[in-house]
Amino acid sequence: MDIEKINRLNNEYRALVREARAIREEKGDPSREEGLCYQNASERAGQLASMTVGAEMQHWISEQDMCSGKMREIWYYLNPEEAKKKAQRTAPAAKPAQAKTPAGAASSAKGTQASESESGAGTENEGEKKPNKNTYGIPDSVVAHWFQEDPGYGFDKVAGMEELKELLNDCVQDIASEELNEYLDISTVQSFFFYGPPGCGKTFIIKAFAHELMQKGYRYMKLESSDVHSKFSGEADKIVKRAFAEALEEPTILFMDEIDGICQSRSMPNLSDFNMSLTTTFLNAYNDLIDGGKDRRRVIFIGATNYPANVDIGMLDRVELVPVPLPDEEARAASFHAKFMKRVKAENGEEEQVIEKVQCADDFSWEEMAEATEGYNQRDIDRVISHLRVLLRKSVLSGEAVNAADAVNALKTGEARITREMFEAALAKYHPAPKDDIEKSLNEFTNKMRNL
Missing domain, CATH: 1.20.58 (Methane Monooxygenase Hydroxylase; Chain G, domain 1)
Known part of the structure; x- marks a missing residue:
């Protein structure tokens, strides 16, 4: 729990x-x-x-x-x-009076259903002017916020996760070899479902994946559960329809984060009518995407959640399930190291080089930090680093440095470094939240899906 x-x-x-x-x-x-x-x-x-x-x-x-x-x-x-x-x-037994039917509304149940199918609008918008079927009544200004800038880094900046990087890189290569794949009738993975504990790096590697695909001409769309639920009843369905319709316009990465809030399992006994309707709308739009022939290859769909068991099975059986564990030792070591490095322009003003802002003492290393933090997620590591920075500042100012400039110079030259004692003191100041329950539930989900 x-x-x-x-x-x-x-x-x-x-x-x-x-x-x-x-x-x-x-x-x-x-x-x-x-x-x-x-x-x-x-x-x-x-x-x-x-x-x-x-x-x-x-x-x-x-x-x-x-x-x-x-x-x-x-x-x-x-x-x-x-x-x-x-x-x-x-x-x-009741028959609606024709005189009370608003102008433009359907005069029969059949007409009403057709109107809803064409416009994407529910009962809330009957009687109003139909929106353009390509917009579903969602303003372009809202859609504009879904499109993301290039994250600016690729797989080379992701430490660890070797199997996952290989899987995603295969997808990138499939995009580049589309004509050959069609000729050889090789099916390609177009939908991914990332799941894992909070802070395990799902969003980080998804952004790296998006960067690699954007180099191939793809756009990057991202919606969170709050983006879908931010409107009044009836508009959430339209947002989902517009998102999928927009993604099909051009080659697009469509990333839906916290998807357990958008496509909740219909087998949940306490599921509200609103969420039942939203799940059905999502599955219909998603199935249209998957079954859309060549057009579907223009869209790479990505869903992510910390709670995969809450997602409807109708989606789970049509995606590549991608479990993302907590950061491994290599990833943790890289995280600690990266927090004390910075990128600077080389003398030619074009290429970048990475320099260490702070070094470890000769008898201590970033790898030893990683060994001491098994089971930590990225948020835990960041909290430890925050304590470590404060202790490092206190240490350098209490040394021979007489002012801030001297302290910075001592760090640059390596006269002042991170020691084992300093790291252990930082570690003692932070106690990560237990993760046994969520890891257990995630493992149970993985085993369940493997046995289906």
């Missing part, structure tokens, strides 16, 4: 509910802003229910139901005509 994440989600949930109540008190009537708070709170309650057991799980299921009820209440208030039509559709 990830106590740290449970506490964070608990605090976020309570803050969102308080904010929703404050908005209602201020405005007096239900509002879009209040509904958004309850939608986000419902998402967190669902996550908490999936991470807990017994009475606590039942509590969060009840909280999620409460939020869903509030969302329905607000939607009915903000969309009275649509609420009336929805009630008419669910009543078998």
Whole structure:
């Protein structure tokens, strides 16, 4: 059980509910802003229910139901005509009066379904002017934020992870050999699902992968769960549709982080109607991508999560599963070393060279730091380094250096270095959070998928 994440989600949930109540008190009537708070709170309650057991799980299921009820209440208030039509559709004997059908809306259930299929809009937008089917009502200004700059580094900057780098590099080479692959009927991997504990380097190596593909002419799109859930009920589905449609326009890397919040397992007993609908929308869009013939080769899809068991099996059986463990010894040593190095321009002003800002003492090494930090993730390593920097500053200023300039010079020349005692003191100041529970659950997931 990830106590740290449970506490964070608990605090976020309570803050969102308080904010929703404050908005209602201020405005007096239900509002879009209040509904958004309850939608986000419902998402967190669902996550908490999936991470807990017994009475606590039942509590969060009840909280999620409460939020869903509030969302329905607000939607009915903000969309009275649509609420009336929805009630008419669910009543078998009731027939909607033609005079009350808004202009442009479908006059039959069949027409309504066709309208939704073409425009990507749900019941919230019936009666309104249809958006362009290529935009699904999502502004271009929103889409622009999904596109990322080149990360600026490739596989050569990733320490360790040799098997993973080989797998991803094969994909890059497949892109360059597309014509040959087609001639030989060689299938290529187009979808990857990265999973592993927090801080294991998933995002870091995905960015390196994106850089390598961008050198082949690909664009880089990234969406997080919060990007999809940042809109009011009904718009999350449209965001997913627009993202996949946009990716098909040109060769694109489509990276969806925290995908457990976008494609939640439909077998979860406490899954809300909203999240059920979102999962279905995602799977339909994803399946269209995978089954899209030659066009699908224009898109490399990447999903990532710390909680793979919460993702729907409908997606998992169509991707390359990529477990990413905690940093190995080589990666940890490289991380410690890299934090005390910097890149500078060479004299010709074009090439870069890497120099050490700080060195280790002769009887100590970066590799020994790595040996002492087995089981640490990148965040743990960064915290240790922060303590180490402070101790290093204190040490150099308490030595022969009389001012900051002398201290910097002592570090540059190697007169002042990182010692074993200094590192051990930094290590003693930080205690990493236990990771046994999440590693156990990830191993169980890996074994389960291998046995399917």
